Amino acid sequence: MTDAPTRPHASRGDRAVLVLEDGTRFVGRAYGALGRTLGEVVFATGMTGYQETLTDPSYAGQIVVMTAPHIGNTGVNDEDPESRRIWVSGFVVRDASRVVSNFRANGSLDDQLTRDGIVSIQGIDTRAVTRRLRDAGSMRGGVFSGPEFALGDDEQLALVRDAAGMAGQNLSSQVSTLEPYVLEAEGERIGSVAVLDLGVKTSTLRYLAQRGFEVHVLPQSTTVDELRELGPDALFYSNGPGDPAASDSQVELLQSALRDGLPFFGICFGNQLLGRALGFGTYKLPFGHRGINQPVWDKTTGTVEITSQNHGFAVDAPIEGVLDSPAGFGRVEVSHFSLNDQVVEGLRALDVPAFSVQYHPEAAAGPHDSNHLFDRFREAVVTKLHGKNL
Structure with a gap:
């Protein structure tokens, strides 16, 4: 996989939506990079270690929903990455911290997501997303922000349903x-x-x-x-x-x-x-x-x-x-x-x-x-x- 393309940085006023292949929609605010991303939506239950999760190549092709509500408060550093870049296809959090507070941090998670071109969303009920995935199973999904947010609901859903599933993929x-x-x-x-x-x-x-x-x-x-x-x-x-x-x-x-x-x-x-x-x-x-x-x-x-x-x-x-x-x-x-x-x-x-x-x-x-x-x-x-x- 080549390094992720550079995308515009989300601002606090930008809206975003997470769309699941069953038609469920969660509207929130853009986070990280603006644009469109598609992948298998999964949830991760760790309360710590988000930088290790994001840079784990095992998450390639997946949009990761964090069940811990507050993400980004310890920022990012140069010691904890598990590989050369963030590999997740997208990132979903409830509350993205606006403040970095850790003596080891040398940057913010928001900026790192933007640099690696990771389209993300914040401000949605990640408990509801997790319950949906536990009931229905992991499914294809997409995060849409910036100009992509303005696409019609049907068009967004069609893009999600046309995306490849994880089964059968050699990544x-x-x-x-x-x-x-x-x-x-x-x-x-x-x-x-x-x-x-x-x-x-x-x-x-x-x-x-x-x-x-x-x-x-x-x-x-x-x-x-x-x-x-x-x-x-x-x-x-x-x-x-x-x-x-x-x-x-x-x-x-x-x-x-x-x-x-x-x-x-x-x-x-x-x-x-x-x-x-x-x-x-x-x-x-x-x-x-x-x-x-x-x-x-x-x-x-x-x-x-x-x-x-x-x-x-x-x-x-x-x-x-x-x-x-x-x-x-x-x-x-x-x-x-x-x-x-x-x-x-x-x-x-x-x-x-x-x-x-x-x-x-x-x-x-x-x-x-x-x-x-x-x-x-x-x-x-x-x-x-x-x-x-x-």
Whole structure:
């Protein structure tokens, strides 16, 4: 995806409207950039970390509704972004703060939204939007402001209904790096890990490097031959946007790596692709899991972890019992599941060195309950290389 186009800055008198594909309309005030944007409307339940949410490439193609009412009060800074720009298609808030009050801030969220061309809306009842999405499911929508606000209701609705839905879209090519690059290991180097960038976050790469990995970040188009030529000691699949059913080449790459015995760890989108590589299907959730307060049961430890999540698709597998991999990779078990709706939240292969989770253990804005999974990955790689823990 190219950098967002520059659009005019909204002023306090500019009106805007959020239009859902079922015809529901919410009129408010323009925020960020003026214009028109279309995407899948979803809600995120985090009360903090809006800068990390906005710069998470997993949100590409989505108009994000924040359930927390007051957004923008801590401004933006140069330390918290998870990528080079804001990726959401649009942003919806109830009360956009007019004042920035934080010692780390060096700019306002409003200005950042404008610079990245993000058409947004404020001053609407985000509780009502969220309830609508919970009842009807995530749906296509659009934000219209400036000259676009003056379009007729029917024309706006037609534009929304003509927009592409999330199902069937392969968006990793729009957010992935175009060229490979390397992060050096911090401290003692234990080996190298190839990170397939499907929309990776900066904190993920930092946590891997901190655990002694030389991190090779690869484009999503990396082939089997290119991976083998690199010869990494392990493979990691990142989070990312889109429908896992539309990512056949990444599934084939992972299956090849599993046959080669390469230790694997996947998060979020990477969990769905491991599920596909093992032979399971995926499906679209009604409204997904998004926010930093999602409870997950870890069957291995018997503990509950509060997790950060952003996914609209899930692996289709029973959460109890040991399963046979339909793709021939031996025994598999669901290692984690959601306590809200029993959705699969993690997979563990018992006969090949591979595991994954559906959530974000690298959650930069918190919580950090699941950060230990990076240590588990390190131990798996060290055991594979040296037959013992360092």
